[in-house]
Amino acid sequence: MDKWTGLEQTVKDEIILIYSQKMKVLDGILSNLTKDYCKHSCTQVDNIGCCNYNHYKIGVSDEILEKQVIESNMFTSGKGDYQCKYHSTSSGCQLTEYKPPICVSFLCGSLQKHIRKFDDTLGIQFIDALKDVGKANFFIHGENILATFDFAIEYGLRLEDKIFSPKDL
Ligand code: SF4
Ligand code: SF4
Numbered sequence: 330m331d332k333w334t335g336l337e338q339t340v341k342d343e344i345i346l347i348y349s350q351k352m353k354v355l356d357g358i359l360s361n362l363t364k365d366y367c368k369h370s371c372t373q374v375d376n377i378g379c380c381n382y383n384h385y386k387i388g389v390s391d392e393i394l395e396k397q398v399i400e401s402n403m404f405t406s407g408k409g410d411y412q413c414k415y416h417s418t419s420s421g422c423q424l425t426e427y428k429p430p431i432c433v434s435f436l437c438g439s440l441q442k443h444i445r446k447f448d449d450t451l452g453i454q455f456i457d458a459l460k461d462v463g464k465a466n467f468f469i470h471g472e473n474i475l476a477t478f479d480f481a482i483e484y485g486l487r488l489e490d491k492i493f494s495p496k497d498l
Contacts (some may be wrong), residue, residue, distance in 0.1 A: 345396070349396070355482055361493070363440055382410070383413050383471075388465065389430075397421045404417070423449040430462050433462060454480075455485055458484050459481050
């Protein structure tokens with residue numbers, strides 16, 4: 330039996346609640362750090378970026394899949410297999426709290442370079458921490474999935490501070 334299926338529902342509910350809180354923080358950081366770059370510099374076609382597959386279902390439990398439907402307000406792009414059903418060409422991903430780990434953690438090579446330009450050491454630490462988030466899987470890691478978020482949040486907040494704090498107060 331995998332690490333998720335055997336858990337009691339109350340334990341699952343608690344894990345999912347904490348997951349949604351941490352994901353919201355991490356997604357907010359990523360949004361601040363990457364949204365402009367992805368919007369204006371992405372070389373992928375049709376304004377779809379890397380949301381070119383139904384990544385929403387990777388590594389998450391059935392409970393998360395149900396929460397995604399509610400969070401997205403039953404949004405679906407209906408554009409077919411080459412575009413994730415939660416991707417809007419005008420407003421991007423419709424998920425914030427129940428985004429899958431693989432999505433919040435993905436930075437293509439050019440975006441990684443862009444982030445490292447702000448601060449190479451912190452940038453690498455953030456990128457490495459995100460890679461661990463990206464490997465997180467409910468069925469393999471169970472509640473241990475939550476631990477991977479903390480480092481990424483810490484380095485992301487430090488990077489935000491570095492980029493957005495007034496320099497000469
Ligand atoms: S991460 Fe890279 S490929 Fe994905 S949307 Fe941003 S710029 Fe485009
Ligand atoms: S970021 Fe959102 S829209 Fe893009 S693939 Fe992931 S779940 Fe789908």
